Amino acid sequence: MTTQKALIPLPAPIARIATATGAAVALAGTFLPWTWTSEFPGDLTVTGYPGGLQILTLTAAILTLLFTLCGYGIRGLRWLTPGGTNSPVRLLALATLGTTGYTIGAIAYELGGVVNLEPGAWVSGIGALIAFLAALGLPSDEPLPADGPPANAWQRFRNSLAAPSVGRAKPLPGWGEILIITAAFAVALYVFTYCIDIPTEESEQFIGFLITAGFTFTALTRAGIIARITALTTKHRNVTLIAALVAAFCFPFTQDTAEFTLIGANILIFATVALGLNVVVGLAGLLDLGYVAFLGVGAYTAALVSGAPLSAIGVQFPFWAAVLTGAAVSLIFGVLIGAPTLRLRGDYLAIVTLGFGEIFRVTVNNLNGNSGPDLTNGSQGIPSIPDLNLFGIDFGLSHDIGPFTLSRPANYYLLLLVVTAVVVLVFRRSGDSRIGRAWVAIREDETAATAMGINAFRLKLLAFALGATLAGLAGTVQSHVSYTVTPEQYQFAGPVPPNSAFLLAAVILGGMGTLSGPFIGAALLYLIPAKLQFMQDYQLLLFGIALILLMRFRPEGLIADRRKQLEFHENDEPVLVPEPRQPEEADAGITKAGA
Amino acid sequence: MTTMTTTTNTTTTVLDASGVTMRFGGLTAVRNVDLTVNAGEIVGLIGPNGAGKTTFFNCLTGLYVPTEGKVSYKGTVLPPKPHLVTKAGIARTFQNIRLFANMTVLENVLVGRHTRTKEGLWSALLRLPGFTKAEQASHERAMELLEFIGLQDKADHLARNLPYGDQRKLEIARALASDPGLLLLDEPTAGMNPQETRVTEELIFAIRDQGIAVLVIEHDMRFIFNLSDRVACLVQGEKLVEGTAEVVQSDERVIAAYLGTPFEGAPGAEEVAEVEAAEAEAVASTGTSPKDTTTTEEEDTR
Numbered sequence: 001m002t003t004q005k006a007l008i009p010l011p012a013p014i015a016r017i018a019t020a021t022g023a024a025v026a027l028a029g030t031f032l033p034w035t036w037t038s039e040f041p042g043d044l045t046v047t048g049y050p051g052g053l054q055i056l057t058l059t060a061a062i063l064t065l066l067f068t069l070c071g072y073g074i075r076g077l078r079w080l081t082p083g084g085t086n087s088p089v090r091l092l093a094l095a096t097l098g099t100t101g102y103t104i105g106a107i108a109y110e111l112g113g114v115v116n117l118e119p120g121a122w123v124s125g126i127g128a129l130i131a132f133l134a135a136l137g138l139p140s141d142e143p144l145p146a147d148g149p150p151a152n153a154w155q156r157f158r159n160s161l162a163a164p165s166v167g168r169a170k171p172l173p174g175w176g177e178i179l180i181i182t183a184a185f186a187v188a189l190y191v192f193t194y195c196i197d198i199p200t201e202e203s204e205q206f207i208g209f210l211i212t213a214g215f216t217f218t219a220l221t222r223a224g225i226i227a228r229i230t231a232l233t234t235k236h237r238n239v240t241l242i243a244a245l246v247a248a249f250c251f252p253f254t255q256d257t258a259e260f261t262l263i264g265a266n267i268l269i270f271a272t273v274a275l276g277l278n279v280v281v282g283l284a285g286l287l288d289l290g291y292v293a294f295l296g297v298g299a300y301t302a303a304l305v306s307g308a309p310l311s312a313i314g315v316q317f318p319f320w321a322a323v324l325t326g327a328a329v330s331l332i333f334g335v336l337i338g339a340p341t342l343r344l345r346g347d348y349l350a351i352v353t354l355g356f357g358e359i360f361r362v363t364v365n366n367l368n369g370n371s372g373p374d375l376t377n378g379s380q381g382i383p384s385i386p387d388l389n390l391f392g393i394d395f396g397l398s399h400d401i402g403p404f405t406l407s408r409p410a411n412y413y414l415l416l417l418v419v420t421a422v423v424v425l426v427f428r429r430s431g432d433s434r435i436g437r438a439w440v441a442i443r444e445d446e447t448a449a450t451a452m453g454i455n456a457f458r459l460k461l462l463a464f465a466l467g468a469t470l471a472g473l474a475g476t477v478q479s480h481v482s483y484t485v486t487p488e489q490y491q492f493a494g495p496v497p498p499n500s501a502f503l504l505a506a507v508i509l510g511g512m513g514t515l516s517g518p519f520i521g522a523a524l525l526y527l528i529p530a531k532l533q534f535m536q537d538y539q540l541l542l543f544g545i546a547l548i549l550l551m552r553f554r555p556e557g558l559i560a561d562r563r564k565q566l567e568f569h570e571n572d573e574p575v576l577v578p579e580p581r582q583p584e585e586a587d588a589g590i591t592k593a594g595a
Numbered sequence: 596m597t598t599m600t601t602t603t604n605t606t607t608t609v610l611d612a613s614g615v616t617m618r619f620g621g622l623t624a625v626r627n628v629d630l631t632v633n634a635g636e637i638v639g640l641i642g643p644n645g646a647g648k649t650t651f652f653n654c655l656t657g658l659y660v661p662t663e664g665k666v667s668y669k670g671t672v673l674p675p676k677p678h679l680v681t682k683a684g685i686a687r688t689f690q691n692i693r694l695f696a697n698m699t700v701l702e703n704v705l706v707g708r709h710t711r712t713k714e715g716l717w718s719a720l721l722r723l724p725g726f727t728k729a730e731q732a733s734h735e736r737a738m739e740l741l742e743f744i745g746l747q748d749k750a751d752h753l754a755r756n757l758p759y760g761d762q763r764k765l766e767i768a769r770a771l772a773s774d775p776g777l778l779l780l781d782e783p784t785a786g787m788n789p790q791e792t793r794v795t796e797e798l799i800f801a802i803r804d805q806g807i808a809v810l811v812i813e814h815d816m817r818f819i820f821n822l823s824d825r826v827a828c829l830v831q832g833e834k835l836v837e838g839t840a841e842v843v844q845s846d847e848r849v850i851a852a853y854l855g856t857p858f859e860g861a862p863g864a865e866e867v868a869e870v871e872a873a874e875a876e877a878v879a880s881t882g883t884s885p886k887d888t889t890t891t892e893e894e895d896t897r
């Protein structure tokens with residue numbers, strides 16, 4: 001038995017042709033109607049014009065076709081597969097089959113029976129199935145381990161999805177590399193916008209998106225493209241940062257409804273606060289379970305000095321002063337809470353911060369003039385926080401800029417982007433300095449760090465206070481975005497994202513200690529509950545399950561820390577995903593999609 | 596500068612520990628130990644397992660607050676705070692390697708520079724003029740040290756992925772990064788093969804030649820007698836003898852402590868050689884076993 005043997009015994013050329021044919025058939029099927037009624041979301045009834053879930057199948061099928069063609073070694077396509085060649089095809093075929101299969105299932109389930117399917121669905125479904133089965137006949141990219149017992153079918157299947165890691169890329173001219181980075185962010189922005197713009201009622205489309213995106217991303221990883229792009233972004237860090245900022249800046253211009261822009265703004269708040277938490281948790285290794293309290297301190301401070309009619313302090317600070325006050329008050333609270341608690345280590349610190357987080361919420365609830373002095377208006381919170389007016393722009397109104405209309409959330413989104421940029425800058429610069437190294441050293445081994453001359457307590461307090469300040473900063477804007485601040489917004493765990501548990505989860509899911517991790521984590525953790533409203537009741541349960549799966553299959557998070565990348569790839573360019581050393585890797589893609 | 600140590604008031608004394616006692620509940624791990632190290636000296640500290648050598652080191656470096664006694668460095672009494680001790684000029688390595696496993700080799704050494712650099716948070720955030728210069732200087736110094744120990748080619752590797760011998764060396768480089776006047780090495784050759792041990796020996800001599808005094812704990816008798824100008828032997832927390840290699844080597848109590856039985860008759864040169872040979876053989880035949888024992892042994896540093 002050869003080690004490269006395919007899962008299904010087919011001659012490779014035939015398997016390749018069959019895969020391509022299957023993908024082409026699936027592609028063609030998306031141009032036919034899949035069902036007879038437009039009751040199913042996305043309107044899959046039109047001939048010649050794919051819609052809704054059909055577009056996802058179409059995308060997956062096109063990619064399958066493209067990567068199958070790469071298998072022929074066509075010049076000019078080789079850059080697509082610096083890593084594996086056949087495992088991406090298998091994964092993409094799986095994406096096609098998964099999306100099509102899910103759609104067929106959903107139509108049959110929702111409209112009551114298979115009779116509601118039109119031929120187009122069958123054409124695509126059968127095409128996808130052929131493509132997938134034929135793809136299994138393509139040889140493996142990675143040999144099976146030669147020693148050990150003969151692999152069973154499942155092991156061989158997982159092996160067939162593995163791919164070798166990529167080597168160093170030939171350097172392109174500088175502008176070429178920058179162009180690639182720009183293109184990558186354009187694609188990312190497009191995918192993000194697509195994802196946000198999925199109507200809230202059409203959870204089918206969102207699930208389909210997760211299936212397609214999860215498999216496609218894994219496929220691109222196996223192909224080695226992701227590794228190449230990551231290598232480029234690490235090489236041109238500033239360009240990447242600017243590209244990301246520009247992409248983020250463009251987002252509100254792609255939206256014409258306030259609803260989805262507001263989602264964008266909320267994700268931005270969530271991500272910014274998560275990045276602040278990443279200083280505390282990711283860099284300094286301090287498990288803070290009450291972090292959202294600092295967001296609350298900032299938000300309440302800003303609300304109190306905003307001139308809101310129910311604010312106990314009837315003053316209206318200019319915005320810049322409110323921001324500074326909010327950040328400063330958060331800083332003070334950070335130091336007050338940090339000073340006594342940071343002498344504790346590990347679990348103790350987690351428990352104490354958890355307690356302080358709750359104390360904040362309870363206190364704010366009680367400072368209502370009845371059970372305490374009147375400061376926060378108790379559980380009613382402080383409503384009707386006036387909109388900002390900066391540089392003569394009223395943030396409460398829509399503004400037309402050329403052909404674009406910027407709604408109220410869009411105004412705030414752009415303001416938040418400034419705050420985010422500040423936090424990003426702080427994270428990067430502090431992390432990449434003597435102070436940041438000391439934090440990481442404390443995280444790694446506190447005793448050794450102190451023996452190297454690091455005043456651990458001072459540096460931990462610094463991280464804690466800095467984290468608090470950043471959260472307070474974000475809070476000052478958040479209070480304006482949400483009109484109202486109430487104690488319930490700032491609890492340990494709740495249905496609406498920025499709460500301590502979700503913040504921590506965003507950091508861990510995205511990747512501790514990384515810059516981009518919290519953004520990806522926050523986007524996923526915000527969008528999934530927002531778009532899948534039917535699972536609202538089980539949200540925390542599913543959230544817990546997802547976290548357990550994450551810890552089991554990808555403990556370093558979606559984006560691995562530069563240091564952890566090195567751990568897996570000592571001698572080549574840093575890449576995004578560890579080489580498929582662990583046999584569970586194949587499942588990781590599924591976990592990612594479902595997380 | 597305090598009382599009674601008038602004789603050591605010469606500039607040559609780097610470390611002066613007097614009456615250091617460490618009790619853990621009923622157990623006295625270190626009992627009334629005096630030890631001085633002079634500039635340019637390599638002093639060895641030997642003793643059987645559990646004699647209290649590591650505990651004594653921890654007392655010197657502030658990881659433990661000694662129950663009694665005081666430690667002074669170049670005439671100044673040291674506060675029992677590890678970071679202040681390092682700042683004063685004493686650097687150390689650990690018996691069970693304690694590198695920052697997920698940091699690169701270079702970063703590990705840069706962390707060692709912490710006390711010798713000043714750039715604070717503001718400087719880092721605003722990238723004040725001094726910042727880049729200071730970072731560059733730190734990098735240069737760190738690379739210099741890596742070259743010194745021969746790890747310059749592995750600067751970007753993760754510390755955890757280094758081979759065992761390199762990890763030990765890196766720990767020394769990290770300690771040297773704080774520009775110490777005194778280096779404390781806790782069993783630097785534990786788990787090393789004879790060749791690596793020889794390299795380490797050369798390294799320690801080279802460090803001494805840079806004007807850094809060295810206090811080294813070691814099990815390998817041949818290694819320590821070769822290396823040290825002076826050797827002190829700790830048994831059950833007490834300092835038994837101190838003197839040149841010959842004196843300690845021929846002390847009956849030391850031999851008894853090591854071999855477990857009283858030694859009869861005057862120890863002639865032959866016997867000493869015999870003991871030495873047996874010792875070396877034991878070390879060679881057990882191979883990696885010292886490493887295994889040490890990890891369990893030193894849970895105590897915290």
Ligand SMILES: Nc1ncnc2c1ncn2[C@@H]1O[C@H](COP(=O)(O)OP(=O)(O)O)[C@@H](O)[C@H]1O
Nearest residue numbers: 619624643644645646647648649650651892895
């Ligand atoms: N933190 C501690 N608590 C209790 N006992 C300790 C502690 N640290 C060391 N000891 C005890 O002190 C004695 C000396 O240990 P150590 O200094 O590690 O010996 P060695 O000379 O082998 O380095 C041992 O009996 C050890 O169990």
Ligand SMILES: [Mg+2]
Nearest residue numbers: 648649690893
């Ligand atoms: Mg010891």
